[in-house]
Amino acid sequence: MNEITILQNGRIIDPANKVDTRGDLWLRDGRIVAPESSVPAGARCIDLQGKWVVPGLIDMHVHLREPGEEYKETIASGTLAAAAGGFTAVACMPNTRPVNDTAAVTRFILEQAAHAAARVYPVGAISKGSTGTGLAEYGELKAAGVVAVTDDGQPVVDSQLMRRAMEYAASHGLLVISHSEEISLSRNGVMNEGLMSIRLGLRGIPVAAESIMVYRELALAELTGHHVHIAHVSTGAATDLIRQAKKRGVRVTAETAPHYFTLTEEAVAGYNTNAKMNPPLRTEADRQAIRIGLQDGTFDAIATDHAPHSVLEKEVEFDRAANGIIGLETSLPLTLALVRDGVIDARRLVELMSTAPARILGVDGGSLAVGDAADVTIIDPGRKFSLTEAGIVSRSKNTPFLGWQLQGKAVLTFLGGRITYDDRVV
Amino acid sequence: MGTDVNNKEYRFQHKHLLEMGQLTAEDILYILSLARSFKEVSSRPIKKVPILRGKTIINFFFEPSTRTRLSFEVAAKRMSADTFNISASTSSSQKGETLIDTARNLEAMNPDIIILRHPSSGSPLLLTQHVNAAIINAGDGTHEHPSQGLLDLMTVMEHKGRIEGLTIAIIGDIAHSRVAHSDIVGFTCLGARVRVAGPATFMPSHIESLGAKVCATAAEAVAGVDVVMALRIQQERQHDPLIPSLREYARFYGVSRKLLELARKDVLVMHPGPINRGVEMNPDVADGTGSVILDQVANGVAIRMALLYLILGGDKGGEAS
Numbered sequence: 001m002n003e004i005t006i007l008q009n010g011r012i013i014d015p016a017n018k019v020d021t022r023g024d025l026w027l028r029d030g031r032i033v034a035p036e037s038s039v040p041a042g043a044r045c046i047d048l049q050g051k052w053v054v055p056g057l058i059d060m061h062v063h064l065r066e067p068g069e070e071y072k073e074t075i076a077s078g079t080l081a082a083a084a085g086g087f088t089a090v091a092c093m094p095n096t097r098p099v100n101d102t103a104a105v106t107r108f109i110l111e112q113a114a115h116a117a118a119r120v121y122p123v124g125a126i127s128k129g130s131t132g133t134g135l136a137e138y139g140e141l142k143a144a145g146v147v148a149v150t151d152d153g154q155p156v157v158d159s160q161l162m163r164r165a166m167e168y169a170a171s172h173g174l175l176v177i178s179h180s181e182e183i184s185l186s187r188n189g190v191m192n193e194g195l196m197s198i199r200l201g202l203r204g205i206p207v208a209a210e211s212i213m214v215y216r217e218l219a220l221a222e223l224t225g226h227h228v229h230i231a232h233v234s235t236g237a238a239t240d241l242i243r244q245a246k247k248r249g250v251r252v253t254a255e256t257a258p259h260y261f262t263l264t265e266e267a268v269a270g271y272n273t274n275a276k277m278n279p280p281l282r283t284e285a286d287r288q289a290i291r292i293g294l295q296d297g298t299f300d301a302i303a304t305d306h307a308p309h310s311v312l313e314k315e316v317e318f319d320r321a322a323n324g325i326i327g328l329e330t331s332l333p334l335t336l337a338l339v340r341d342g343v344i345d346a347r348r349l350v351e352l353m354s355t356a357p358a359r360i361l362g363v364d365g366g367s368l369a370v371g372d373a374a375d376v377t378i379i380d381p382g383r384k385f386s387l388t389e390a391g392i393v394s395r396s397k398n399t400p401f402l403g404w405q406l407q408g409k410a411v412l413t414f415l416g417g418r419i420t421y422d423d424r425v426v
Numbered sequence: 427m428g429t430d431v432n433n434k435e436y437r438f439q440h441k442h443l444l445e446m447g448q449l450t451a452e453d454i455l456y457i458l459s460l461a462r463s464f465k466e467v468s469s470r471p472i473k474k475v476p477i478l479r480g481k482t483i484i485n486f487f488f489e490p491s492t493r494t495r496l497s498f499e500v501a502a503k504r505m506s507a508d509t510f511n512i513s514a515s516t517s518s519s520q521k522g523e524t525l526i527d528t529a530r531n532l533e534a535m536n537p538d539i540i541i542l543r544h545p546s547s548g549s550p551l552l553l554t555q556h557v558n559a560a561i562i563n564a565g566d567g568t569h570e571h572p573s574q575g576l577l578d579l580m581t582v583m584e585h586k587g588r589i590e591g592l593t594i595a596i597i598g599d600i601a602h603s604r605v606a607h608s609d610i611v612g613f614t615c616l617g618a619r620v621r622v623a624g625p626a627t628f629m630p631s632h633i634e635s636l637g638a639k640v641c642a643t644a645a646e647a648v649a650g651v652d653v654v655m656a657l658r659i660q661q662e663r664q665h666d667p668l669i670p671s672l673r674e675y676a677r678f679y680g681v682s683r684k685l686l687e688l689a690r691k692d693v694l695v696m697h698p699g700p701i702n703r704g705v706e707m708n709p710d711v712a713d714g715t716g717s718v719i720l721d722q723v724a725n726g727v728a729i730r731m732a733l734l735y736l737i738l739g740g741d742k743g744g745e746a747s
Contacts, residue, residue: 201547
């Protein structure tokens, strides 16, 4: 094989290598190569005038539902949705059925992912069965291919177990990801506690349910000296705690999701189950605080918490509906809106959606240096489209952004030099 | 405040009744006025008019209810509609059928109105998205109970001749009370002031946003008011202790004669029922002067007759009686 693709005239944004320039990017045999003086015969040249050429996006927090809930999503369908959203890699959460708490499950996931449309980095469970008791076998999990551990979907209630998880994970070089929720405060809650929960007569989840647990994780990271990653931050209060902890040198990284910087609890109006997730959508003040956190570096990454559910879980009474929304295909457009709003610049977008997730997970990617795998996303920042059910690649359609007019999207995605998504206008 | 049944311009525009918040002051006044004219039917020797003959009304109750279900049923029967009762224990929800599926099956029998009582807030709205029948919310979770709010308004109107300018004190578990929610919205909509009181564990955050003033004590709440309403206290919740004991609650928030001395002399005493006598209300208060608790029940039938009539399009032709 001697296949050369030349991505011409695009704006190459590669913060890992301090590059933001107009030029050409050469891909050969699945890798990025140095440009040559002349275009070889048979090379595929793609003109990318007006487009951005960025390292393949990485979503460090998705639920692919396989094994166990294949009617919602599979590794195949989820990675196709990822490619359509401009992602070349995803980290999949362990709350499948069975839970990914053993090497056998990890190996199954990686086998299913072998020919998928994106790289799949499995995340293992913190505790056996994610039941909050006893550590999973991190050494075995790591050897089988997991890149991090979490009991995502629920918190680790026992503080001693969380401390041990941080210590033991560090011994095996694994990242610990915290789903930060003080369950005794949030139990039975179905949306943010506030104006809307009163109006709708729905049981609220207070801000303190998140901030209390974020504080515990920060305190444990400080105690143990190990790294903790805080998942899906939804509140200004937690953002402040993380900012302060970073200032005093605590080893913490954090992610937020596009819905938290785009929507507020108002989206729940009409008992919209597609606006139900955990943690819940908060207030406008929280939304603004999250945006500032993205701007000032408090947040390292944007992750979608892509959580597919079918109508079986969503077309029901609000308090019985499942938590979560899909996000892979809307993350980039919603983050591009932050760039248009002047909250972040294009370079920062690439950091948040590619460079930093790769660094935090300790995986390849997030860079367009010569020799790197040719995981490349081409973004058309001006392309407008409206989100329809028919247009969604994911097997599930549970998103509050249905019917939205969005601007900017991935138009071409390369995974190891192979095109996994192509939405160029001919 | 001149909207009544003689207002020929008025048209009831709502297909469903889901919450008090959907009604304008004009809507509410018209409903109250119509209910007054229907109330007379219940005092006739033959308590039946043929207005809704041939109409099918289903009472779809997922929670235990004596008063509300019976009230809707009596209202429907007095207007000659055919009524059917389905409760959670007899419905297929026990066999795992979803609310929407059960409702679609009911829909196949072509009911004109489905009256829904359900533990999930917002479930009546969900039904409207899946069936063609008109939906009346007979209490959804901790959201609303609009027909109860209307009958409370009717009762106060009947005794005071007005709502505007009155002050109402509601005492009890405001956080878990759909009745309080509907009452706060309804009374403030018609220009009354509403105060709420109870231990802070019963006071949801942001309750002021509905228009209520939060009072620290029962005494502060009832001082100079025209109406005192006590809410039923649920037994203590296992996972969420709201009060240490009913005994302590009764001492500090129970409505007693002594407490009522702080209110206006002609104060009305109300309770949505069923009463825990000796807890939220002393027996001598429940049965004493000023108590209009049984009027509330009687007016419940009249209000529900008016609602069934309006929702079935009664105002679009012919006279109410």
